[in-house]
Amino acid sequence: MLEDRPWEAVGLTEEEYRRCRELLGREPNHLELGLVGLMWSEHCSYKTSKVHLAKLPNEGPGVLQGPGENAGVIDLGDGLALAFKIESHNHPSAIEPLQGAATGVGGILRDIITMGAHPIAILDSLRFGLLEAPRNRYLFAGVVAGIGWYGNCFGCPTVGGEVYCEPVYDGNPLVNAMCLGLVRTAGIIRGRAEGPGNPVLLAGAPTGRDGIHGASLLASREFDEKAEERRPSVQVGDPFLGKLLLEACLEARDTGLLVGVNDLGAAGLTSACSETASRAGTGIELELDEVPRREPGMTPYEVMLSESQERMLIIARQGGEEVIARIFRRWGLEAKIIGRVTADGMIRVREGGRMVAEVPAAALTREAPVYHRPERAAERPVLDLGALPDLAPSQAGAWLARLMGSANLASREWVYRQYDHLVGVNTALRPGSDAAVLRFKDRPGGVAAAVDGNGRHCWLAPRLGGALAVAEAARNLTVSGARPVALTNCLNFGNPERPEIMWEFREVIEGMAEACRALGTPVTGGNVSFYNETLGQNIYPTPVVGMVGLLDDIAHVTRQGFQSAGDRIILLGRTRDDLGGGEYLKLAHGLVAGPPPGLDLEAEVRVQALCLEAIRAGMVRSAHDCSDGGLAVALAEMAVAGGEGARGLDVDLAAAGGSRLDTLLFGETPSRIVLAVAPAAAEGLLALARRHGVAAVELGVVTDGRVVLRQGGRTLVDEATADLEAAWKGALPCLMAG
Amino acid sequence: MRFGVVVFPGSNCERDCFHLVDQVLGRPVRYVWHQDTALERVDCVILPGGFSYGDYLRPGAIARFSPVMGAVAEHAGAGGLVLGICNGFQILLEAGLLPGAMLRNRSLQFQCQDVFLRVEDVETAFTRLCRPGQVLKVPIKHGDGNYHVDPEDLAARGRVVFRYSEADGRVTPEANPNGSMANIAGLANLEGNVVGLMPHPEVSAEEVLGGTDGRVLLESAVRYWEERGPC
The missing domain is CATH 3.90.650.10 (PurM-like C-terminal domain)
Structure with missing residues (x-):
């Protein structure tokens, strides 16, 4: 009966009810109990996450406002500051995708406005079940329409984001929205x-x-x-x-x-x-x-x-x-x-x-209340690479096309075309590259932003996955010409009352904290979304990192697409035999097994420092993070995004590393960046790499029309760029058409 | 030459248009409030893009009743310059200053992308610096840009100024992003002093944003006004 167990109607436990009674010194009335129930909910109180969130570094030279306010704020100098924050709206979007996503965007916009800031950009990170299921297509279409409806009408550009589809998000999609705004430092509220x-x-x-x-x-x-x-x-x-x-x-x-x-x-x-x-x-x-x-x-x-x-x-x-x-x-x-x-x-x-x-x-x-909920480490599947047959050379081209056209790697144009990404006339780097860049109107530089998170990595190895997410977000900013500065995180997890989920949560946070310290990017706030469990199925632990970076000069904006034929293509970083947790492993072998690629944070810092120095020195024509889908996909994307007359490449991957063909082409070793530089700049860049202690090899040249990948004289891939583009661009519209 | 940018509740490109005139062209500009009943000290009035009144009922259907629209009609009638961009174009249609109407995009989705525009008429106040057949790269961002008109009405009251085209100027069905009749992207009244278009010239007016083709509209207006002399 309700009268006997009044706590149940407001979502409290009996123990929490007793605590409430103690704090009040009397029985709460119906309304008071409602207020307490609401504020002590996981969503409002962070009662489970608090003790772990404290481990994230949240201070730095430029941080004007850390966690605990409506949004974090960093100093841009000369009296200007940037407010930014990410939030989830997962459960509402699962039930009513359009309104759920729209009000998620509305809420994060208001968080930025409350700081006294004028919103300048929205990014969104989305997860759905497989798009073969009509319900997931309905959710995806509704969420995108909702984000667009709110942001477009409001007049804040939606400039970036990410989408992944995995069976674990069936019935429990993730909708995370990030917003950035500018505020006069003296006017911060x-x-x-x-x-x-x-x-x-x-x-x-x-x-x-x-x-x-x-x-x-x-x-x-x-x-x-x-x-x-x-x-x-x-x-x-x-x-x-x-x-x-x-x-x-x-x-x-x-x-x-x-x-x-x-x-x-x-x-x-x-x-x-x-x-x-x-x-x-x-x-x-x-x-x-x-x-x-x-x-x-x-x-x-x-x-x-x-x-x-x-x-x-x-x-x-x-x-x-x-x-x-x-x-x-x-x-x-x-x-x-x-x-x-x-x-x-x-x-x-x-x-x-x-x-x-x-x-x-x-x-x-x-x-x-504050909880230290029990944890239990979970066993996750481990890949036996030696037992896995390698990719046959004759199949390389077909697999590249297949990966380019897979739901998780395909072009997101179908999504961002529905968003006004231009209003505000600041968008210097539009959606579709590694990060978005907004120029400042009153000074030379700009701000870059990216959202990243890989639930599969985090499920297979939570601590490593957390660190990888931070590193990748930073890399995406770096290759776009920005210095990573700070981040906000949205921590999407399953039911924390399950010890395995708590273990995932703590591990992910500790991994993120390590990477944040190594990269010098404090966490200025964020949001925790627990209970992403549907009918006993928990989602992958999915921390989403929303990182911001700064450009001193807007001329440093760097795109992934090739600029001109003849440019030299250089790979920074080493390729190891990393197939664990990757897209290729899942698609080709139907395996989700780890561990995901290891991350050497010192190497990560070095490769990013090198990339940024080269961009600032004007040596770099194009740059692209090498991650999902590996080196072959990264190279093909640079060709597809290439400008007139520079939509192709001819490279020899023999020196890139990796002892197997599948790992060489599609392995997802982090801390790698592909650059294209003018022929005259190639030598200088390789010398600079040596000074930074970063492995760098020249792979080949930018051409036009075809993607040609060789290995020691043997041709592995020789595909028309237009065909790869058709697979890449056609995939989402085709999947969404059912 | 003095510009005015009208602010309706729900306009969201008014700052962008202001920035274009003020910072890019370096011309005097001020905001005009939707409840104003006169356009004092304004030679060219811009109705900016956005979602005036939330697009409730129909894009532009409520804004056309704003007090300022009486002043805009008077201004147009007296030979003053009027430029409607996107929602501003929709308002001009609803107000009857230009012929025709907008339907939802053929895709039934909002669309934000670069398009190419072939300039069909270089005699209007906003295109006189263009070459006949010149192709401009300017982005669109709208959900209701599928233009329809009774051909007789169009012939009687308007002139086609821009059509969606390929980069080389060919007007093809593939180049039509939203289903507009005859690829029409923008038009003028018979006098050529009132122009409306769906694409956003203010977004393609600086290299840092990806191009400067959109500038020519307002540069044309400035030239037109200077040649015409003060009235």
Whole structure:
């Protein structure tokens, strides 16, 4: 019975209920229990992840704001800063893909806006089950349409991302959205309810009944057969209102009257009030009758838990409320006083003159339970490479075409063509290369961003997989001409109440932390998404790294496509016999087995330093990270992306390394970069590589029309670039057509 | 010559157009609020892209009732210059300043990509610096750019200015990204002072963004105005 076990209805355990009673010193009433249940949900409290997240390095010379705020902020110098953050919206998207993805984008945009920043770019990282299943195609199409709908209408370009399809994401797709924004350093706003007596305003859309229990029942539980019934827990977005909210917030920011701003996302008013108060060590007293509503008859419980979108909590300077309200009215929005900041640390909720809830802000936030959940290391399949027949030379060309046309390696044009990736007129490097680059309008440089994560690697070897994700993100920025600076991470995992999942989680974090320290890229915040389990099936541990880097000069932007025939092609880094966890192993042998390729972090740092120095010295015409699909796929992609007259290559891979044909062509050894340089620059580049202690070999030249790969005089691949391009570009449209 | 960029609720290319005029062309420009009823100190008014009023009902269908649209019509009637880009073009259609209407893209998807435009008419205020048949590379980014018109209505009230083409200027079905009738990408009124187009010239006005072909529209407008002299 509900009365006997009141904790169950709000997603708490009996033990947690007892803790709540102790903190309050009495039995919570129905509303108070709801607030506590919501704020102590995994999604809001990080009760399971907290102890491990603390291991991630989060400080660095340029970090102005680390974890704990609505977004991280790094210094760009001369009074400008960059706010950025990634968040998941997995479970809502599994149930209602269009709205789920759209509100994920809306939420991350508001996180950036609350910092006082103007959003300049969105990236998204997506995972689905195999596209042969109609349900997965429906989810994929809906998610892409949702991201596009929100970002396009809002007017923030979606400039990059990644998509992978694996059976483990069946029924539990991942939708992670990252946003970057620019803010004057002096104008950075934080989510803090400072100054007792200051008015608390609710701005934006009126409050309705949508999204109630999104955070606690949707995001903090695994899926079962009844998942569909939770559709009412999914929020409904309105990008038009989101855009108006942006404009009003930016205008209000410039008045200097904003003390603190917080997004109303997961857990709505409850979360926004308790977090802003807790961060500032204050309290908030709310008059619920003042909350503008979309419909009559809402209970205090519904008002406090609603996740209606396009709302912001604003703490204003006393006396500034009328100016702020006028700005919002000009944009057709309401900004209404719904309470005051108090000094005593309590969240008080009044309705109809009656106190309906009274809970310490700290009890809802800092004093939430913290768990050290048990772990158990898992055995994962190990590849016996010696027992695996090597690729026959006569099959090399066919396999290259097959890989180029596989769902995980094929062109993402079908996706990014649906996104406005140009609005804002900053996009200097468009989607389709290793990273996206946005130029700064008021100074010479720009910012690069990339999202990366390989769930298969992380499942096979969590610690290594975590490090590989960080290294690859950094490499993607480096080859695009940027110096990696900092990252935000979205940690998508299964059910943490299972010891194996906790082991995966801790290992991944420790691996990421090692790589972050080696590469000098602190973590400025992020998001944890647990309970990605459907009917007992857990997803691969999927940490997604959203990394940002800086370019001092926008002329350093480097693309993967070849620029001109005759350029010399040089491979940096050694190729080892690495097939574990790779795309080829899965496609050719039906095997998901490890370990994934080992990562030497010192070698990684050296190869990236070399690449960046060569780009800055003007030696590099094209550069491409060599990862998924290996060297052959990387080379073919550079030809396919090549400019007029430079869409081909002729290389001899004999000196590239790898004792087998399959590892040479398709092995995914990290810390490798393919460069194309002008003939006159080749010698200088090889000399520079020697100085950096990086293995570098000249493989051949850029040509036009054909992709020719040889090995010591033997021709392995001789394919028309146009055919490879057709396989690569045609794959996703063809798969999505069913 | 002074430019004005109209801001409707939901416009999202107004800053981009402002940047083009102010930073790239170095000409005076100001924002015009959708509730303004007069276009003071503006010689060329730009209706920017975006999703005015969230594209609710139909793209441009609500914005056409904005107070500023009366002033825009007056301005056009008096020979002032009007450029509608994407959603701005849709608003001009809805307002009846140009003939025809927009349907959803044939793909039923939003499409963001570079396209080639063949210049069909070099007599308008916004194309007078183009060569006849010149091909411009300019991106599109829209979901409702599938242009339809009654041919008689078009002949009576408009002139085709741009058609989607191949890089060499051939107008082919393959070069048509959205299903527009006769590959029409942009048109003008009979007088040539009001031009609307779906592609975004402001996105192809700087090398760093991938090309500068889009500049010629506003450079043409400046030349036109200088030759015409102050009114």
